[in-house]
Amino acid sequence: MVPCLETGNYEMMNMWKVSAVAAAAVAVAGCTQSESVDLSPYALAAAESSGITPESAKGGELHIYTWSDYIAPELIVGFEKALGVKVVVDTFDSNEAMYAKLKAGGNGYDILMPTSYQIATMAKEKMIVEIDHSRIPNFKDFDKHFANQIIDPSFKYNVPYSVTYAGFIYSKSKIPDGADINSWHILENPAFKGRVTLLDDIRETLGAALMSLGYSINSDDPGQLSEAADQIIKWRANVRKFDAESYKTEVAAGSTWIGHGYSTDSVQVIVGDADEGMEPRDDIGFALPKEGFSIAFDEMVLAADARRPDLAYAFMNYVYDPEVAKINMEYICGPVPTKKGIELLDEDYRALIVLDADTLARGQILRGFDDRPDVMELYNKAWDRVKATEVYK
Numbered sequence: 242m243v244p245c246l247e248t249g250n251y252e253m254m255n256m257w258k259v260s261a262v263a264a265a266a267v268a269v270a271g272c273t274q275s276e277s278v279d280l281s282p283y284a285l286a287a288a289e290s291s292g293i294t295p296e297s298a299k300g301g302e303l304h305i306y307t308w309s310d311y312i313a314p315e316l317i318v319g320f321e322k323a324l325g326v327k328v329v330v331d332t333f334d335s336n337e338a339m340y341a342k343l344k345a346g347g348n349g350y351d352i353l354m355p356t357s358y359q360i361a362t363m364a365k366e367k368m369i370v371e372i373d374h375s376r377i378p379n380f381k382d383f384d385k386h387f388a389n390q391i392i393d394p395s396f397k398y399n400v401p402y403s404v405t406y407a408g409f410i411y412s413k414s415k416i417p418d419g420a421d422i423n424s425w426h427i428l429e430n431p432a433f434k435g436r437v438t439l440l441d442d443i444r445e446t447l448g449a450a451l452m453s454l455g456y457s458i459n460s461d462d463p464g465q466l467s468e469a470a471d472q473i474i475k476w477r478a479n480v481r482k483f484d485a486e487s488y489k490t491e492v493a494a495g496s497t498w499i500g501h502g503y504s505t506d507s508v509q510v511i512v513g514d515a516d517e518g519m520e521p522r523d524d525i526g527f528a529l530p531k532e533g534f535s536i537a538f539d540e541m542v543l544a545a546d547a548r549r550p551d552l553a554y555a556f557m558n559y560v561y562d563p564e565v566a567k568i569n570m571e572y573i574c575g576p577v578p579t580k581k582g583i584e585l586l587d588e589d590y591r592a593l594i595v596l597d598a599d600t601l602a603r604g605q606i607l608r609g610f611d612d613r614p615d616v617m618e619l620y621n622k623a624w625d626r627v628k629a630t631e632v633y634k
Contacts, residue, residue, distance in 0.1 A: 278405035280319025280565055287559035288324055291376050293551045299325035303552040306331050309353035313572035320559060334485040335442050343368055351547040354402055357538045358390040364398050365611055369430060369542040371397055376554035379561035384580040391538050392608055399540040400557050401573040406536060407445050410507035410531040415498040425453035425530045428476040436498035441483035443624045445535055446473060446605055452533035458605040461616045470623040475632050492525060508574040536604040
């Protein structure tokens with residue numbers, strides 16, 4: 242995993258392109274400081290204000306099902322130390338994979354972290370239960386700046402965790418003169434044959450194609466979805482594979498030149514990881530296309546069959562402690578929407594992970610079709626057609 246705040250300087254460029262220039266001494270200092278952080282006092286305070294004590298928690302296990310590299314290790318260690326419990330984290334690489342596992346009988350989880358658009362379906366199918374906000378007093382510090390990026394700001398079933406934006410992580414030296422990395426249409430450029438990966442995610446990738454054509458990321462128009470499938474098939478002449486994980490390492494290694502991926506993952510790669518011997522990569526950038534990009538809020542929900550809802554609420558409350566949120570944001574490279582926590586961040590880093598209003602205005606929120614099975618059928622048919630097309634040769 243790549244702790245995000247281990248470099249000294251960040252460069253903000255057009256279309257939210259990101260690069261990092263690091264001094265080794267600063268990187269090492271950041272690592273040392275991170276390793277010395279003991280978050281157990283914050284975990285204990287969060288648990289007690291949530292209604293549990295170390296005595297009632299001791300020996301228990303909290304099971305979390307989330308995205309990879311999405312919780313700072315210090316948070317896990319602090320929670321375990323404070324309460325005498327074990328935190329078990331399992332990961333998924335797409336909402337569809339997470340949902341399919343749960344539908345197939347995968348259980349034993351307390352906290353799940355789906356993206357906003359998936360939550361209504363999970364609630365409808367009774368996979369999750371309503372949130373008791375009295376058990377999460379720290380949530381009162383939710384930063385209303387993020388409310389318009391969330392599908393359900395009533396928070397009936399959801400506690401926002403972090404937001405990510407989908408664009409391109411790319412190798413700067415491989416972008417030829419005249420090629421516009423700030424446009425989805427760069428994916429049609431023959432210079433990138435066999436050097437592109439697209440997210441293996443039906444909504445993200447069809448959504449990208451829809452936006453490239455000037456349509457809504459949430460279109461329910463059969464003709465537009467057919468056009469979007471045709472667009473991806475054009476891109477596929479350059480696409481080496483669909484993937485939701487390895488683009489992070491493949492762009493760094495040089496096998497992929499443009500990876501369709503998430504802002505959090507991409508910035509983690511760019512700023513480097515001193516612990517793992519990974520230098521900052523100012524030869525790699527990240528861009529949010531001008532035609533539009535997805536806004537996807539991942540949220541904490543409580544599983545209907547949670548064995549330790551008390552630990553789940555304590556952990557949610559802990560995540561929203563400002564000091565804890567600061568450490569977590571420095572690790573995941575994305576904002577946890579707690580106002581006081583964001584205010585604690587270094588000013589330059591805050592500007593890096595919290596989008597300005599002009600950039601945010603280009604983004605589109607992925608919304609669900611839980612009450613429109615006919616629309617999901619259109620998406621599934623379009624996606625099947627894309628996947629049935631042969632890869633580049």
